[in-house]
Amino acid sequence: MRPCFDWRRGGRWLALLCACGALLAPHAFAGAPTAPAEKGSGAAAATPMVSESTSDAATLTPVTLQLKWQHQFQFAGYYAAAARGYYRDVGLDVRFQEADGKHDPTDAVFEGRAEFGVGNSDLLLRFARGQKPVVLAVIFQHSPLAMMMLDPSGVGSLHSIAGRPVMIEPAAAELFAYLRREGLAPGSFTLVPHGFHPDDLRSGKVEAMSVYSTDEPFLLTQSQTPFALYSPRTSGIDFYGDNLFTTEQMVNERPAVVAAFRQASLRGWHYAMEHQEEIIDLILQKYSQRKSRDHLRYEAAHMAPLVQPGPVDIGYTYPGRWQHIADIYAELGMLPPGISLDGLLYEPDAWHISRWMTWMMFGLLGAVLSALLFSLQIFHNNRRLATEASLRRQIEASLQLSERRYRTIYEEAPLAFILLDRGAHVAGWNSNAERIFGWNAGEMLGRSIERMVIPEDMPKVREVLDQVLIGGGVRHSVNHNLTRDGRVIVCEWSNSQEINADGEVIGVLCLAQDATERFRMREELEGANQSLRTQIAQIQALQSQLLEQTLRDPLTGVFNRRYLEETRPREFARAQREGYAIAFLFLDIDRFKQINDELGHEVGDDALRQVAALLLAHARTEDIVCRFGGDEFIVLLPNMAQAAALARARQICAACAELTLGSGEGATALSVSIGVALYPEHGQTDAELARAADLALYAAKSGGRNRVALARTDSRTPTPGDA
CATH class of the missing domain: 3.40.190.10 (Periplasmic binding protein-like II)
Structure with a gap:
């Protein structure tokens, strides 16, 4: 930060006048501290800043x-x-x-x-x-900022956050930069308010969250929960x-x-x-x-x-x-x-x-200057020649020291140090440039930079040099360069203006380092990462396929009993929390054993598939259709009242009655019986509701089949309905 006034940059006269001002007004800067000594400088500790007595808290x-x-x-x-x-x-x-x-x-x-x-x-x-x-x-x-995810398999990927909820704390732009570099723009995942506790990961509330690598991982390590940390440093951030x-x-x-x-x-x-x-x-x-x-x-x-x-x-x-x-x-x-x-x-x-101290100082200096003008004039006349001679010797010594320092830095710098004139001809070439590119200074001085750049990269190099000469600043680039023995290497360049004593831009200062090996390793690593991502995607697809097979009935394609047992408690918990009804339809095919015995198991399987397809055709997105076992099906209808549930059951029953098995003279009609129970009228738990629907199904069967029966609320005897 540049201050309002930098004492080091003041002239000799300002130093002299301030010294005079301090003698005449020794209290003008009372309380102002000296610049604090940096660690290792050997300077004394800074004095108190507001009061000479720091023992009193009021000061x-x-x-x-x-x-x-x-x-x-x-x-x-x-x-x-x-x-x-x-x-x-x-x-x-x-x-x-x-x-x-x-x-x-x-x-x-x-x-x-x-x-x-x-x-x-x-x-x-x-x-x-x-x-x-x-x-x-x-x-x-x-x-220490990083992204943390649960990783029980040990092969997790940051890209699994796509389309998932993610927590990123405020003031964490470097994480957004990291995700963008990984191909995950902010719109590719859902950002939710940060809870600042790994429990949000364990509960499944979010897929990933921002953490400090020094902090939150302790809690998961302590609970022996497998996790993965993804640091921006892996992407060069x-x-x-x-x-x-x-x-x-x-x-x-x-x-x-x-x-x-x-x-x-x-x-x-x-x-x-x-x-x-x-x-x-x-x-x-x-x-x-x-x-x-x-x-x-x-x-x-x-x-x-x-x-x-x-x-x-x-x-x-x-x-x-x-x-x-x-x-x-x-x-x-x-x-x-x-x-x-x-x-x-x-x-x-x-x-x-500070600004007001600057104005006060100049006012004081004006007063001192008026009082001492005559004395200073005499002093100046008597000492001018001696001072100028001394100053000249100091300047010459300083220039010689600066030249030696510059030459040491120029020759011993661990990078190639190259000076170019405005026409892109080499005007300076240090020993490290000779080591990297092979040519010695005598072979390169006065030669065009084109000698060491492949033709395909030369337009880009010209553009960068023009930007530096016209716009200033530091410009970074990566080029494919040629060496004396004909090899092509990859170099990273930093380029800035070279300015003479008159402030004129006379050329470009170039620093270069050979990054060939690093870029080769990066390409190999990127190839390995891409291969790993492909394998992970294949594994995830296989896992999804296997999961689907464990939850679906292979004959009918509807959900199986296992899926129903896992889903039903969650549906009832949601209904209790949000206060809506659930209809429970228990359905089986009439005389299914007779169909199997007389027409064969292939016809029986066809009956199961036809009923399953009809149930799916009559289902809403939120409805759950399951094959419970044998010829029994269960349909859960969330957020459906009694009248609508009975109407749906009767529609299904009537539609099943239009199905036939076989063809021609051997065609056989198909029918189903359905028991209907509703939460909370017929049961407070899923087990109670299943029993009520089972009793209602039994009543439908007893009432002549091909009909719907509603469970009763005042007794265990269901109310049979008409088909």
Whole structure:
């Protein structure tokens, strides 16, 4: 983040005048802290910012930190900074504000309900919309956000969420980017509000949910529930996580508070990662007992490889990686391409002076200048030549040092470093370029870049170079390049303008690395993944076919008794919950044994198939038709009253009476008898209702067959009806 005023960039006169102003008005900057010392700098700790006495709580500056979630080890560094007095040492009284799980917690910072917040890489999207977040520090070098699914078979696939309900928490744009890269656009699944508990997976409420790899998996591991985690990193989306941020307005208006809060927070994070058990005790005693000690230990252990407190200094952030994140968002249509990130990242080494202090300082300097004008003129005349000579020697020494540093970086860079003039001719060629492409500098200087690019890729290379020369910025590309021995390799390129001392664009700076092996491995991996996806699809199709065979009667094609036994309790539970009736039709074929004995089993099978087809023809979408056994069929009619159920049964009975078996003189008529019972009039449970329908069927048979009988509510004797 660029401050309103950067002392390092001021001139010699401004430095001299400020020194004079400080001598004449030593209290003008009372309470302003020095820039906080970074870890490992060897500098002394920052002085209190609001008052010289930080022991009195009334003199502390109150600020609020909006947490990304509820109290847990995820925010251990901030708890440590408060408990160890690091915030108090720099004059701050910090309050922690939990997230409610319903709203994006970063809104609290932009709406003025908190000065600081913890956010994901979604801050880039807000930056593009003009909300002006400023990232102060990165806590997770690798984001813990992932998608979690149950996986009892061990061969699950993320693509099974298509058409299914999915929970994704607010401010998780990197997961949407990951799903888009996997071919799963937001419209291909149903997004439901997040419940933030794996029970939603176990109950089947959702197919997948967003989680922190450091948190929710503990619950499934503890219950020995098989699951699978799908990390965006498997698709090349490696974002930062839990970024400490504030707003541009806060940095400009209260720079000292921002610098102090950042310094104390990072100091707390170093302490927390080195004293994990102590911070776990602190969380359980002071902040929350929502999680067990073992859960907090699990979270701490799985955070360490993501925070990387040893190899990487906590809080470190790299502008190039933020640009890479922006490029991925742009690739997926979530950001405009080529967006400038100027102002997104905080510059902790600059001395920030607020706007009103800047005006006051210039006013003071004007007064001092008027009072000392005569003395300064004499001083300037006497010392001008000596100062100019000294300055010239300093500039020359600085230029020589810069040249040596540049030459070292240029020659020792682990990438090919190539300079091109405006006509795309090589003007610079380092040793690593010679190693990758084979040509030495003498063979390439003055030669066109076309010498090392295959003809098919040259139009694209020309286009990228023109974009850099005209539009500036950093342009990334992947090209197929030629080597001196005729091989074709794949290289990744980063290209930017080369500008001379007059500000003129004189060429292009190119960095290249050989990515041939990585791209080959990626292609092989993609081929293997596609083969695996095909096999999984075949297995799933076979599983669906086998499941269908276990639930269908092979002779008639209607559901079998097993399906009825599994479905009937759910239908009755739904009817009880929603308060509607269910009609239960118990049907069998009249004189079926006689048909089998006299006409043969093939005719009997034909009778079963004809009745089943007729029942399906008279069924609604929600009706359930089952072959119960032998010549018995059961039809469940959800949400159907008594009059409609009796009318349906009589329609079925009459339609069956028109069916015939055989043909010609041997044709035989077919008829059925039906018992009808309704929930809740004839039974409160499915067992009671089945018995009532069975008794009604018996009454229909006793009444002469080819008829419908309704169960009675006042006795066990059914009421026979007419066919």
